[in-house]
Amino acid sequence: MLGTDGCGMNWHLVVTGPHRGHLWLVTGEGATPFGAEFGHTTAESGFAGWVRHWAAGGPADGEAIGPAAFDGRQRLGCAELGGWTSCRTAVVARYVRLAEFGEHRAGVAADIRRGGRHPIADPSGQRRRPGPDAASSGTVERPARLLHRTGEPPIHPPTDRDPQLPYWCGLGVEVVPAGCDHLRVRELDELVQVDDPAWPELQDVFAAGAVPVRVLAPDPDEGRRCLLQMQVTARSTLGALAWNCGGLVLDDGWLRVFGGGSQEGQGLPSIGQVNGFPAVFDPAWYPAAGLVVGHDVLGGVFVLNGQDCAAAGRPGAPGRMIYFAPDTLAWEAMDMGHSAWVAWLLSGRLETFYDGLRWPDWRRETAALDPSQGISVHPFLWSEEAHADLAATSRRAVPMREVLGVAADFARQAGPVDPGFLGEV
Incomplete structure (x- = not known):
């Protein structure tokens, strides 16, 4: 295990099997690989790419780390992790924009404290929504x-x-x-x-x-x-x-x-x-x-x-x-x-x-x-x-x-x- 984002969300480097050398985000209910080849990010896969990615400040706006890019129809289990027996059946569905905000929000009660307005609203408050004719x-x-x-x-x-x-x-x-x-x-x-x-x-x-x-x-x-x-x-x-x-x-x-x-x-x-x-x-x-x-x-x-x-x-x-x-x-x-x-x-x-x-x-x-x-x-x-x-x-x-x-x-x-x-x- 290389690090944690809290709430049982841990980053692991796989050392055996077909995914050897790849980073995986593993939680109590799910797991997903890191790297552009998996469609989750534009960052290079592997340990070096992972380090460079976080050192550069994480993903660009709107880019999701973790299962957000999955189509919601795939399931990955221990066999895909090369015999990693500590992994539960992995239901890949969690949306995790971790680096985008600099830290993970732990639980429903905590807010990530970062200034600015909500992304759906124009800063001026003047953007118009389309209505009926x-x-x-x-x-x-x-x-x-x-x-x-x-x-x-x-x-x-x-x-x-x-x-x-x-x-x-x-x-x-x-x-x-x-x-x-x-x-x-x-x-x-x-x-x-x-x-x-x-x-x-x-x-x-x-x-x-x-x-x-x-x-x-x-x-x-x-x-x-x-x-x-x-x-x-x-x-x-x-x-x-x-x-x-x-x-x-x-x-x-x-x-x-x-x-x-x-x-x-x-x-x-x-x-x-x-x-x-x-x-x-x-x-x-x-x-x-x-x-x-x-x-x-x-x-x-x-x-x-x-x-x-x-x-x-x-x-x-x-x-x-x-x-x-x-x-x-x-x-x-x-x-x-x-x-x-x-x-x-x-x-x-x-x-x-x-x-x-x-x-x-x-x-x-x-x-x-x-x-x-x-x-x-x-x-x-x-x-x-x-x-x-x-x-x-x-x-x-x-x-x-x-x-x-x-x-x-x-x-x-x-x-x-x-x-x-x-x-x-």
Whole structure:
């Protein structure tokens, strides 16, 4: 072992077998080789190339180290490492832009402290997002949504808590390279009984968060079904939420994060119910376009991109969060992984994110909702009238499926693209 990036992420030099002389990044759940020939970086492979790469300051902007460049469909095991018996079955899916930020963010609670604005927002805040055709629908374009307040350091994902993506967003069961015999489905015990589970850390984040959060009691049977189908461990934030809670209700009811489903009479559906998971585990099933992980009361939809996101017409990279904005009827890339997204939700930055979409006394209205309800706004949020004076609009509580259905219908008729699947509620 040559060094560590923390959180069980270690750099190893292979000394035997076909990969002798190559550097590998090995974690508790995955492994990936370093070097241009593997498609992960433009840097030279081998020890000398690795040293020169880090000495030069790491990858160029947007260049990923580690499994980010994999297509999400390959699996590497001990045989590929030349008999390296300390390696577990390696599910290559972790996104690790380690050197880009100078240090690794350890866990969901820690931010990498580096100045500047979030990369999706123009520094001037003046970049415009494409909206529906104003001439035909009366809609207006709006400035790009800023994820962070002026002067605040951005959250740079991904983190060690992001899920192992290939199981659920690639082919369901990966294509195994020649020489590997590790194709198998992980049983529940393997997914739950892990070192360093994310849930205790998440509980600390909830307690210290800048927004109110209500943790719903879980439905054990539904949580088990969700975890098995996603094939992610409880060490990931996604797996921890599915296994340990029925979901989260944040900011006095404004936003809902899906977990394992709640047994409460007015609880949230599970992430499996929202995404239409098979009733019985099916290793060949996966959400091709992505996984719906959260809704806000206005019909905004948070999705963790799947492997086929480009084919689905959605922005961003696989394994990154995107948002369907109810005021523009368009998808927006958020440039963060799932675990960083959960931390961001609790960071106090929602006020900036929803600038222009919250009216005076909105907390009273959202707090009165049950989790199955959303808020219908008339004139619609994408109209010039709502943009000019949101407080003057008429609002009422309706089933969440109605809020999503209206937004989806208008997006198909007048929006920039068909938004596709927004979740079943």
